[in-house]
Amino acid sequence: MKNKLTLLPHGDRAVDVVFENEISPAVNARVHALSRAVLGKEHPGIISCIPGYRVLTVEYDPLCLTYGQICLFLRELSSEEKSKNAGRIVRIPVCYGGSFGPDLEEVAKHAGLSAEEVILRHTAPDYHVYMLGFRPGFPYLGGLDPAIACPRRATPRQIVEQGSVGIAGAQTGVYPEQSPGGWNLIGRTPLKLFDEKSLSLIQPGDTVHFEKIDETEFKEIERSGRGKR
Amino acid sequence: MIEILEKGFFTLPVTSKRHTFASLGVPAGGPMDSFRYVLANYLVGNPPDTPALEATLILPGIRFTDRRAFSVVGGVKSILLLHRGKKQLLPAGETLFAEPGDELLVAPLEYGMRAYLAISGGLRMETFRPKPVLKGDRLALQPGRLPDPRSLGEISLPMPEREAVLRVMDGVQYDHFSEDGIRAFYNSEYLYTPQSDRMGIRLSGEAVSFANGHDGNILSEGILMGDIQITSSGQPILLMADCQTVGGYAKIAHVIAADLPVAAQLRPGSKIRFRRVDVFEAQALLHRKIREIGESIQVDGLYTPF
Numbered sequence: 220m221k222n223k224l225t226l227l228p229h230g231d232r233a234v235d236v237v238f239e240n241e242i243s244p245a246v247n248a249r250v251h252a253l254s255r256a257v258l259g260k261e262h263p264g265i266i267s268c269i270p271g272y273r274v275l276t277v278e279y280d281p282l283c284l285t286y287g288q289i290c291l292f293l294r295e296l297s298s299e300e301k302s303k304n305a306g307r308i309v310r311i312p313v314c315y316g317g318s319f320g321p322d323l324e325e326v327a328k329h330a331g332l333s334a335e336e337v338i339l340r341h342t343a344p345d346y347h348v349y350m351l352g353f354r355p356g357f358p359y360l361g362g363l364d365p366a367i368a369c370p371r372r373a374t375p376r377q378i379v380e381q382g383s384v385g386i387a388g389a390q391t392g393v394y395p396e397q398s399p400g401g402w403n404l405i406g407r408t409p410l411k412l413f414d415e416k417s418l419s420l421i422q423p424g425d426t427v428h429f430e431k432i433d434e435t436e437f438k439e440i441e442r443s444g445r446g447k448r
Numbered sequence: 449m450i451e452i453l454e455k456g457f458f459t460l461p462v463t464s465k466r467h468t469f470a471s472l473g474v475p476a477g478g479p480m481d482s483f484r485y486v487l488a489n490y491l492v493g494n495p496p497d498t499p500a501l502e503a504t505l506i507l508p509g510i511r512f513t514d515r516r517a518f519s520v521v522g523g524v525k526s527i528l529l530l531h532r533g534k535k536q537l538l539p540a541g542e543t544l545f546a547e548p549g550d551e552l553l554v555a556p557l558e559y560g561m562r563a564y565l566a567i568s569g570g571l572r573m574e575t576f577r578p579k580p581v582l583k584g585d586r587l588a589l590q591p592g593r594l595p596d597p598r599s600l601g602e603i604s605l606p607m608p609e610r611e612a613v614l615r616v617m618d619g620v621q622y623d624h625f626s627e628d629g630i631r632a633f634y635n636s637e638y639l640y641t642p643q644s645d646r647m648g649i650r651l652s653g654e655a656v657s658f659a660n661g662h663d664g665n666i667l668s669e670g671i672l673m674g675d676i677q678i679t680s681s682g683q684p685i686l687l688m689a690d691c692q693t694v695g696g697y698a699k700i701a702h703v704i705a706a707d708l709p710v711a712a713q714l715r716p717g718s719k720i721r722f723r724r725v726d727v728f729e730a731q732a733l734l735h736r737k738i739r740e741i742g743e744s745i746q747v748d749g750l751y752t753p754f
Contacts (some may be wrong), residue, residue, distance in 0.1 A: 227620050228617060228620075228727040229620050229670070229672065229675075229702065230617055230672065230674050230675065230702030230703070230704065230705075230730075231617060231702070231704045231705055231727055231730035231731050231734065232672070232674075232705055233670070233672055235620050235669070235670070240667075242667060254471065266466055267466065267468065267470035267471070267476070268470070268471055269470050269471060269669075269670030269671075269693050269694065270471055270670070271667065271668055271669030271670055271694055272667040272668060272669065273667055273669070274667075274669040274670065275670075276669060276670025276671075276672070278470070278670075278672060281705060281731050281734055282734070282735070282738065285731060286727045286728070286731060350471075350473075350668065350694055351471065351472050351473035351693075352473040352668065352692060352693045352694030352695075353473065353692060353694070354473060354692075355469070355472060355473045355474040355475075355577075356472060356473060357473055359668065359694075413472070413473075415575060415576065415577065418469060418472060419469075419472040419473070422472075423471055423472075
């Protein structure tokens with residue numbers, strides 16, 4: 220498990236810590252473990268840590284730390300790195316189909332399955348959150364059932380509502396805020412994934428579960444303000 | 449408080465105080481030209497990371513509602529202040545003072561792409577995702593004392609004309625590119641296209657080809673201002689302050705911190721070449737630049753946040 224750590228200068232104010240070249244929760248867990256360890260030191264010269272699938276980008280202040288010093292710091296830390304996954308389980312209620320998921324039928328047709336079967340397969344897995352990015356609070360999820368993978372729409376929509384749950388290629392995700400987008404929309408969650416006060420509902424390294432709800436429950440969650448957090 | 453009378457072209461409240469949410473996908477943001485931003489704050493006696501306005505191409509028109517020091521750094525040699533119905537021509541790059549009711553008049557930048565308008569005390573910025581100002585906006589200020597007047601004097605700041613050589617380090621995916629591709633990148637000239645903004649500068653020129661076994665796509669990983677990605681069509685994008693936090697294009701090079709302000713001041717239509725340095729030279733160049741700036745305004749160890 221303890222493979223050699225590769226450090227690369229990512230320009231003159233960041234270092235990439237590179238792990239094995241694969242998409243796997245195990246490799247990714249090491250990225251998050253190191254990220255937590257680096258941030259835990261609260262070093263004034265360290266500005267940010269950005270986790271990727273298999274790379275941790277550590278941004279530092281070059282007026283405070285030289286390249287040699289940051290490398291030494293990271294090597295010492297990584298020797299005490301623990302790959303224990305400290306992620307939580309986050310349940311995301313989703314109302315599938317209808318006006319909330321206008322492309323559900325299309326995805327079902329592409330998969331040769333019934334809409335109900337697509338929902339079953341979408342709610343079954345434990346999705347690993349590899350990282351957040353693209354938009355604030357947007358999770359890169361791994362674990363989509365390949366049977367319901369579906370190519371991106373030929374023409375992107377001008378407006379995709381906040382909370383829309385979609386499939387594009389072998390990925391599934393949730394739009395944290397209203398934006399244009401080309402994913403196939405299969406449902407929508409009343410939860411707010413990101414706002415400036417409570418920040419991100421989902422953290423890197425978490426596990427996500429989608430749970431089917433109906434329109435009444437959707438409205439109830441929305442009204443109760445639980446969706447606003 | 450200040451009131452926006454004319455928004456200019458694109459005027460954004462910025463701070464170099466970094467939020468800690470990069471891992472949640474929140475872009476870093478902040479000033480494009482951190483040198484001039486810090487100096488604008490210096491002139492009004494603010495800490496270097498105090499929120500200020502970044503004006504693109506046009507200086508906005510603003511009205512002051514209280515007595516404040518202010519400064520304009522970048523783009524103009526002088527500004528016009530309407531004081532009790534009379535226009536005063538005042539120098540940029542110095543501490544200036546405004547009385548309640550005084551108006552800074554809207555004006556196009558004479559050179560460069562961006563200017564910084566700092567006000568003593570600084571803007572009160574309650575978001576880490578600022579929006580550009582609109583006509584009629586009233587921006588709250590933090591309390592601040594009036595500083596003793598200061599000047600930037602003979603300070604030498606990078607200000608490119610219509611072309612520039614940007615110094616870069618080889619990218620983290622350098623080995624994803626073919627020899628021909630790398631030669632093209634380092635030996636030809638790229639045009640700064642109009643499809644550019646605070647997220648990135650799209651360049652056009654000789655296509656950069658990928659090495660055998662690579663197509664330019666990588667598993668998404670952290671990206672930063674200064675990174676140069678090559679898109680699938682072989683054209684470079686130089687990522688700037690509002691870039692996303694992760695990306696899946698291979699990076700051929702990274703513009704060094706000392707030269708980012710140069711990139712920030714280029715206008716569309718400019719021509720760019722790249723010259724290679726290593727990490728040690730890059731960091732030495734940054735230290736030297738910061739020392740030069742600090743010495744010319746007699747400030748010891750001027751802090752420039754990155």
